[in-house]
Amino acid sequence: MVCKLNSKLFGYLRPYTKRVLSFGHPIGGSQCKSKVCQSLNGVIVIGSFLCFLLAMACGYKYVLPESGAIIPNYVIPDSSHSNSECNFFDGRWVPDESYPLYNSSECPFAEQGFDCLANGRRDSGYLRWRWKPKNCQIPRFNVHAVLEKLRGKRVVFVGDSLSRTQWESMICLLMTGVEDKKSVYEVNGNKISKHIRYLGVRFGSFDFTVEFYRSVFLVQPGSVPKRAPKRVKLTLKLDVLDDISKEWIDSDVLIFNSGHWWTPGKLFEMGWYFQAGGKMKLGMSISAGFRTAIATWASWIENMIDTNKTRVFFRTFESSHWSGGTRQKCKVTRRPLSKTKGRDRSPFSNMVLNVVKNLSIPVTVLHVTPMGAFRSDAHVGTWSDNPLVPDCSHWCLPGVPDMWNEILFSYLLSQESVSLQGNGNL
Known part of the structure; x- marks a missing residue:
């Protein structure tokens, strides 16, 4: 048989x-x-x-050996909307001894609170990781090419403290290619402050500015209407963009972020409530409020921005790594996590992706949420200017925000867009 x-x-x-x-x-x-x-x-x-x-x-x-990365791949849920085979946000962190790209102690525009090494952190392994997309390469940072690309331009960041961190990172990266450091200065002579509404750094040798506008909600704060409950101290006009938005229009590169202040602790518990159409929306949830605000932002972009001049970006929500729900326990690890533990997704990021997908004009989403989900090693922790207050939300500099800017530079230097939504010319 x-x-x-x-x-x-x-x-x-x-x-x-x-x-x-x-x-x-x-x-x-x-x-x-x-x-x-x-x-x-x-x-x-x-x-x-x-x-x-x-x-x-x-x-x-x-x-064809594989890279020595220990961090697994992550595929963003909306990658099907990409207009190119290259998806910068589908990738993993790999070790790279050529990093960091600058010394924050030598950069006068990096906040002392983000300079973790100067504040006593002894391990430096967190500085030596690079984001590696799955199907393409992020071009190595060429400071001279970027400086020339930005010559005569105006770069504007709008958002919260995570936006300010990216702003600081960009300035420090670009300063490595400037011979005369004194030609780089804050236009009003201001020092970096956590609460100042406007900061602008000019690169005199190249005739461009890199600016930051603090607008944590993007929409307009308002006064309390008559007959409002006593618990209402301030309102957010969800259908009106921030009054400083007129300053953002005449820019060449415009980068937004929001979401980190959209929490009960920073809204309802502080007496902030929503308003739309001149009426209070006391029963509106935070997610519904954010969705309405992003719709207002989208309408403003479509009606006020000339995308033949201005390249628009929106950076998604950044993961934090608090150990408890009270934001009191912050464990900064020595190496990146091998699993995201659910931090690779955010309802705020999903709302931004959905709104941008339906815009009639090109906006590029910097979907960095999954990138940060692994990086429990790169937070400020207790190595800030106030070590008594742990910080598992912000990032050390140099660090993760530098990679956001490397990706941003890649978009700006590329001949054709590889974004989630449309094309734009700089």
Whole structure:
């Protein structure tokens, strides 16, 4: 029975058996006529074929070795909307000894509170990681190419303290290519403050500015209407963009972020409530309020921004790594996490992605949420200017925000957009 089964199975391979075994003599030569011998020859053919496949696989792995990354890939949920095969946000963190790209202690525009090494952090491994997209490469940072690209331009960041961190990171990165450091200065002589509404740094040798506007909600704060409940101290006009929005219009690169202040602790518990159409919306949830505010932002972008001049970006929500719900416990690890533990997704990020997807004009989403989800090692922790207050929301500089800017520069320097939504020219 076994011989019959083997004979049928290997009968299909008989023409190939003779070719494979032609380099030597088949077992038994012409005297081997039994089905057992034929089956045995077939076994040799199959074995040879499997050895060939194994050798090919080993050769492939030898010729094309994988990177030494320990952080797994992450695919963003909306990658199907990408207009290019290159998705900068589908990737992993890999070790890279060429980082960091600057010394924050030598950058006068990096906040002392974000300079973790200067504030006593002893391990420096968190500085030596690079984000590696799955199907493409982020071009290595070329400071001179970026400086020339921005010559005569106006770069504007709008948002909360995470936006300010990216603003600081960009200035520090660009200063590495400027010979005369004194030609880089804050236009009003201001020092960086957590609460100042406007900061602008001018690169005199290249005639461009990198500006930051503090607008944590993007929409307009308002006074308390008459007959409002006593718990209402301030309102957010969800259908009106921030009154400083007129300053953002005449820019060449415009980068937004929001979401980190949209929490009960920073809204309802502080007496902030929503307003739309001149009426209070006391029962409106935070997620509904954010969705309405982003819709207001989208309408403003479509009606006020000339995308032939201005390249618009929106950076998504950044993951924090608090150990407890009270934001009192902050464990900063020595290495990135191997699992995101749900931090790779955010309802705020999803709302931004959905709104931008339906815009009639091009806006590029910097979907950095999954990137930060792994980086529990890169937070400020207790290495700030106030070590008594732990910080698992903000990032050390140098650090993760530098990678946001490297991706941003890649978009600006590329000839064609590889964004989630449309094209734009700088």
